Amino acid sequence: MTIDRRPSTVDRQQFWSFPWRLPQAGVAIGGVVAIGWLVQVVRPTLQLRLPGAPWNAVVVVVPLVLIALLYGWSCARKRTGVLEQLSRAPAAIVALLCLALAAAPIAIWPQGVAAPGWLAQIGLAHCLTALPFVLSLVAVLLVLVLVTVRRVVEREAGWARFLLLHAGLIWLLVAAAAGTGSLRQGRITLRIGDGPGVAAHSAEGVVHHLSVGLLLTHFRLDRFPPRLLVAGSDGAAAMSEHFLGDGATVIAGGVTATVQEWLPAAAVVEGVAWPYGSPEANPAAKVHLDLPGGDSVSGWIHAPSLVGGALTVTLPDGRIAGMELPRPRRFAATVRVVDADGVHEPVEVLVNRPLKAAGWWFYLLDYDTRLGAASDTVVLEAVEDRALPAVWLGLALVLLGALAHLVQARTLVGTWSSLGSPSCTRPAVPRSAHRPKAAECNSAIPEEACP
Amino acid sequence: MTAAVVQLWLIVILALWALAGLWSLRPGSRVPLGLAMVGAAGLWALIAALWLALERPPLRTLGETRLWYGALIVTIGLLVEWRFALGVVRLPMLVLAGLFLSLDVVAPDTLDRTLMPALHSPWFVPHVAAYLTAYALLGLSAITTGVGLVRGRQDPSAPLLLAWLGLPMLTVGMILGAIWAKQAWGHYWAWDPKETWALLTWITYVAVLHHAHPERCRPRTALWLLAIAFTVVLLCWFAVQHLPSVAVSVHTYTQG
Numbered sequence: 211m212t213i214d215r216r217p218s219t220v221d222r223q224q225f226w227s228f229p230w231r232l233p234q235a236g237v238a239i240g241g242v243v244a245i246g247w248l249v250q251v252v253r254p255t256l257q258l259r260l261p262g263a264p265w266n267a268v269v270v271v272v273p274l275v276l277i278a279l280l281y282g283w284s285c286a287r288k289r290t291g292v293l294e295q296l297s298r299a300p301a302a303i304v305a306l307l308c309l310a311l312a313a314a315p316i317a318i319w320p321q322g323v324a325a326p327g328w329l330a331q332i333g334l335a336h337c338l339t340a341l342p343f344v345l346s347l348v349a350v351l352l353v354l355v356l357v358t359v360r361r362v363v364e365r366e367a368g369w370a371r372f373l374l375l376h377a378g379l380i381w382l383l384v385a386a387a388a389g390t391g392s393l394r395q396g397r398i399t400l401r402i403g404d405g406p407g408v409a410a411h412s413a414e415g416v417v418h419h420l421s422v423g424l425l426l427t428h429f430r431l432d433r434f435p436p437r438l439l440v441a442g443s444d445g446a447a448a449m450s451e452h453f454l455g456d457g458a459t460v461i462a463g464g465v466t467a468t469v470q471e472w473l474p475a476a477a478v479v480e481g482v483a484w485p486y487g488s489p490e491a492n493p494a495a496k497v498h499l500d501l502p503g504g505d506s507v508s509g510w511i512h513a514p515s516l517v518g519g520a521l522t523v524t525l526p527d528g529r530i531a532g533m534e535l536p537r538p539r540r541f542a543a544t545v546r547v548v549d550a551d552g553v554h555e556p557v558e559v560l561v562n563r564p565l566k567a568a569g570w571w572f573y574l575l576d577y578d579t580r581l582g583a584a585s586d587t588v589v590l591e592a593v594e595d596r597a598l599p600a601v602w603l604g605l606a607l608v609l610l611g612a613l614a615h616l617v618q619a620r621t622l623v624g625t626w627s628s629l630g631s632p633s634c635t636r637p638a639v640p641r642s643a644h645r646p647k648a649a650e651c652n653s654a655i656p657e658e659a660c661p
Numbered sequence: 662m663t664a665a666v667v668q669l670w671l672i673v674i675l676a677l678w679a680l681a682g683l684w685s686l687r688p689g690s691r692v693p694l695g696l697a698m699v700g701a702a703g704l705w706a707l708i709a710a711l712w713l714a715l716e717r718p719p720l721r722t723l724g725e726t727r728l729w730y731g732a733l734i735v736t737i738g739l740l741v742e743w744r745f746a747l748g749v750v751r752l753p754m755l756v757l758a759g760l761f762l763s764l765d766v767v768a769p770d771t772l773d774r775t776l777m778p779a780l781h782s783p784w785f786v787p788h789v790a791a792y793l794t795a796y797a798l799l800g801l802s803a804i805t806t807g808v809g810l811v812r813g814r815q816d817p818s819a820p821l822l823l824a825w826l827g828l829p830m831l832t833v834g835m836i837l838g839a840i841w842a843k844q845a846w847g848h849y850w851a852w853d854p855k856e857t858w859a860l861l862t863w864i865t866y867v868a869v870l871h872h873a874h875p876e877r878c879r880p881r882t883a884l885w886l887l888a889i890a891f892t893v894v895l896l897c898w899f900a901v902q903h904l905p906s907v908a909v910s911v912h913t914y915t916q917g
Contacts, residue, residue: 303868310864317857434775451772537775562782573847593847616829623821
């Protein structure tokens with residue numbers, strides 16, 4: 211006699227019975243995302259992008275609002291259904307894990323033009339616009355909206371704290387996602403002596419014409435003093451803890467260096483250092499070097515620059531003593547904004563201190579590192595983000611919600627046992643497929659404490 | 662202040678904590694608590710001394726962050742022990758903190774006064790400190806989880822509480838980082854590999870803590886999930902620098 215082991219209709223109905231647990235949520239949400247992965251691999255050039263304003267808001271906000279209203283009405287009428295299952299923890303967990311999996315390639319491999327060829331062949335060189343990521347993000351947003359509506363309607367314990375955090379997350383994700391459709395950004399290169407820069411070039415090759423122009427009038431680079439560098443033939447190098455300077459004594463790799471002569475800016479001609487007061491010149495120092503074994507040697511050290519090659523001293527033990535390239539401490543670009551009102555007063559733009567003009571923000575990114583302090587070129591990032599105020603609001607709500615959860619963390623742990631006292635855990639609400647076994651209780655715990 | 666002085670200072674602190682750990686095996690004595698507190702105070706004093714000597718926040722290199730981590734683990738561990746009567750954290754916190762400080766003794770940083778221009782920001786210290794606080798809490802959660810798994814305990818309350826304290830701090834750290842990134846580079850979120858790993862860490866803990874509830878999860882499963890989640894923290898903290906994506910990341914630690 212053969213036994214029919216195919217899942218029957220009754221078995222399938224029982225699988226999908228409410229409430230859903232992880233397997234059901236995994237099939238429902240994970241299944242959709244998995245299809246997205248398959249489609250992306252088959253169609254690697256498929257990319258999903260939001261339209262520009264105002265349609266970005268329409269595409270993102272309107273469906274969520276409709277779903278929220280529909281579900282709110284359903285909750286108020288005490289009806290349960292698939293939406294109610296999607297508002298539960300298993301659905302949230304699956305949606306989050308799908309999002310993590312979709313974002314994982316970004317964390318591991320470079321994206322865009324730098325992405326490995328095989329990654330591009332399966333459509334994951336631009337993960338953020340790939341179908342798996344978009345579907346996962348939609349799933350997370352959907353679950354967030356549904357669970358927030360349910361908690362508010364049902365007024366479960368801690369709903370205010372919950373609302374603060376989760377509504378903040380919804381607001382933040384919607385603002386950030388919708389905002390990408392209206393975001394304008396690009397790089398602008400300014401050179402001293404050139405006309406005003408009026409266009410920013412994005413990484414995708416889009417040219418954004420600015421409503422203002424920027425004139426670069428001055429560039430300033432402050433550097434740390436250099437340090438002593440002692441390098442061996444095996445590539446091992448030691449750096450002094452203190453800076454070189456006039457009369458300084460520093461130690462690196464067991465070698466004590468005393469500065470006998472100091473040139474703050476020097477050019478090197480035929481192996482000889484000369485004072486040279488120019489921004490692109492590096493310092494030079496005549497040092498007396500004492501080795502641990504009693505040997506000593508003197509000579510000039512200088513880090514290479516546009517006005518002179520490196521000067522080093524070979525030590526009796528075969529190592530080389532030199533000077534490190536002075537590291538940048540701070541750099542600033544002085545610019546003048548040009549608009550319909552004319553040329554405005556000079557303004558200094560630094561890293562962490564951007565310039566705002568005509569709705570655009572300009573961030574100082576880079577300069578010509580070959581020229582160093584003599585650089586006549588800077589690179590700025592121009593950004594126009596109209597969704598920014600909404601994003602800040604979302605961040606503020608999430609921050610407050612997180613702090614509220616921090617303060618009430620103890621209530622979130624759940625009733626496993628009394629904190630700090632050993633006891634057997636109360637068995638979870640029995641599931642149909644599991645009964646707690648005596649062996650699950652810790653043998654050190656009295657039997658009468660165990661159910 | 663030299664690297665040798667820092668090493669010696671750390672050795673003294675490690676000796677105090679080792680003594681505290683051994684003494685705590687004899688229940689009922691307050692001496693271990695005192696030794697742990699003195700060690701923690703000494704470590705905070707070292708951090709303050711480094712800050713003055715280097716003329717910058719000592720948060721730039723891996724070695725410097727390990728100092729903060731050790732100090733935060735013990736400080737937060739003592740606070741959690743006092744506030745929630747969690748004596749179980751005492752020995753694990755000393756072990757974990759001692760491990761991190763030992764790395765600094767074995768492979769000390771070269772003290773370096775330089776600080777790159779992008780790190781000259783008032784958000785630098787709050788952002789990194791928030792993350793290190795979160796990592797300390799999650800590290801304590803992980804180590805109490807390990808103890809629970811090894812000893813066959815069925816009570817995940819202590820590790821879960823520590824994780825529930827750590828997750829909001831992860832959130833705070835991410836938000837502070839977003840604000841700083843906007844000010845420095847123009848984008849509050851650029852999907853930098855480090856940022857993405859931070860997001861993956863956050864998502865992992867959110868998923869684990871949503872599942873680790875008595876109505877949905879067995880105690881031992883909760884412990885295992887917490888252990889797995891902490892591996893993501895370690896990947897985010899240490900492994901990202903060894904991945905192919907590091908080439909395009911601005912969050913690379915420098916070795917002193």
